Amino acid sequence: MSGQRDFPLPPPPKESRSRRTEQIGAGVGAGMRIIGLLAALLIILFWCSGITMVQPNEVALLTRFGKLVGDTPGDHVQPPGILLALPYPIDEVIRIPVKEEREVAIDRLQLGAASNNATALDPIRDGYVLCGDQHILQTNVRVKYRISDPVAFHFQADRPEHILKEAAAASIVQTIAGWNAMDTLRLQRSTRAEEVERLPIAVRDSLQQRLDQLGIGIQVSAVEFREIIPTPQLAEAFENVQSEQIHIETRKREAEGFAARTLPKAEADRYTLVNEATRFQTDVTTKADEEVTLFDKVYAQYLANPELVWSRLYLEAMEQIMQSVGRLKFVAPGTRIVISPKSSLEKSPSVVSNPAKEQGP
Numbered sequence: 001m002s003g004q005r006d007f008p009l010p011p012p013p014k015e016s017r018s019r020r021t022e023q024i025g026a027g028v029g030a031g032m033r034i035i036g037l038l039a040a041l042l043i044i045l046f047w048c049s050g051i052t053m054v055q056p057n058e059v060a061l062l063t064r065f066g067k068l069v070g071d072t073p074g075d076h077v078q079p080p081g082i083l084l085a086l087p088y089p090i091d092e093v094i095r096i097p098v099k100e101e102r103e104v105a106i107d108r109l110q111l112g113a114a115s116n117n118a119t120a121l122d123p124i125r126d127g128y129v130l131c132g133d134q135h136i137l138q139t140n141v142r143v144k145y146r147i148s149d150p151v152a153f154h155f156q157a158d159r160p161e162h163i164l165k166e167a168a169a170a171s172i173v174q175t176i177a178g179w180n181a182m183d184t185l186r187l188q189r190s191t192r193a194e195e196v197e198r199l200p201i202a203v204r205d206s207l208q209q210r211l212d213q214l215g216i217g218i219q220v221s222a223v224e225f226r227e228i229i230p231t232p233q234l235a236e237a238f239e240n241v242q243s244e245q246i247h248i249e250t251r252k253r254e255a256e257g258f259a260a261r262t263l264p265k266a267e268a269d270r271y272t273l274v275n276e277a278t279r280f281q282t283d284v285t286t287k288a289d290e291e292v293t294l295f296d297k298v299y300a301q302y303l304a305n306p307e308l309v310w311s312r313l314y315l316e317a318m319e320q321i322m323q324s325v326g327r328l329k330f331v332a333p334g335t336r337i338v339i340s341p342k343s344s345l346e347k348s349p350s351v352v353s354n355p356a357k358e359q360g361p
Contacts, residue, residue, distance in 0.1 A: 135181035149217025
């Protein structure tokens with residue numbers, strides 16, 4: 001057995017080789033068809049990748065090779081809905097949430113944590129605002145805004161929110177510089193026209209004017225002062241001033257209340273006195289006019305018949321005297337009457353007899 005030798009196998013027949021070649025060719029053909037289908041599917045997916053859905057709270061900007069699609073400014077903005085676009089990088093769809101209200105924080109105008117215990121302010125490190133009466137305050141503000149012009153918002157500036165923060169800080173500093181500290185802390189002041197001007201509205205108007213000049217497509221909806229307080233170095237002095245201001249306002253309200261109670265009473269008394277004086281004047285004037293009229297009539301009769309008028313006047317005067325006395329005493333003619341103070345008090349005059357009758361013949 002050890003002496004046997006191994007011989008190679010004989011080659012397969014020609015029919016087996018041709019069959020294997022056909023099988024290999026069929027497999028390669030099937031693989032190429034699958035690759036073709038996959039390539040076609042990828043091409044279809046590639047060309048359909050540009051189709052997108054724009055949400056109801058946003059609009060879209062379509063750029064083709066970096067240029068906006070559309071002939072007019074109105075055509076540049078694509079409304080919500082299905083947007084047919086070419087695949088990237090041919091077309092690029094930029095979504096702009098125009099109906100979303102955004103908010104940015106302006107916190108650079110307040111002190112840092114390291115400055116609360118410091119005895120002095122660092123103008124470089126610490127943020128603050130300076131009032132018109134040279135008081136120093138710190139504030140924390142929130143600005144709410146919407147995108148009003150999508151094209152300007154995306155293409156006018158690289159970082160529009162950063163520009164918004166800088167413009168808001170500048171508007172806050174500039175506006176508060178024209179207000180005193182107490183009005184700034186109350187966030188309102190009274191104008192000369194007796195109108196109330198509110199600090200958030202004044203800052204919003206100033207900020208909107210700046211943004212309109214820059215043209216970055218932002219509409220400010222509100223400015224909220226989350227905090228506005230004096231710096232820790234001046235807090236005690238501000239508390240003292242505010243306490244005195246409250247005391248002054250309290251005394252002022254008390255004085256106004258006293259005036260409100262006293263003035264109506266004084267007006268009523270004045271009205272009563274004026275009416276009484278007017279009525280007295282009317283009565284006196286009327287009586288004087290009546291007396292003048294009566295005198296003129298009596299005087300005309302006196303000129304016509306003096307003796308008759310004189311006698312009538314005498315009788316009327318005696319009648320009035322007789323009506324006014326309390327008790328009457330008749331005295332005989334020729335009797336002398338002496339009226340002493342005591343008798344005048346008693347309304348009974350003393351009667352002295354006629355001396356001629358007392359002497360006798």
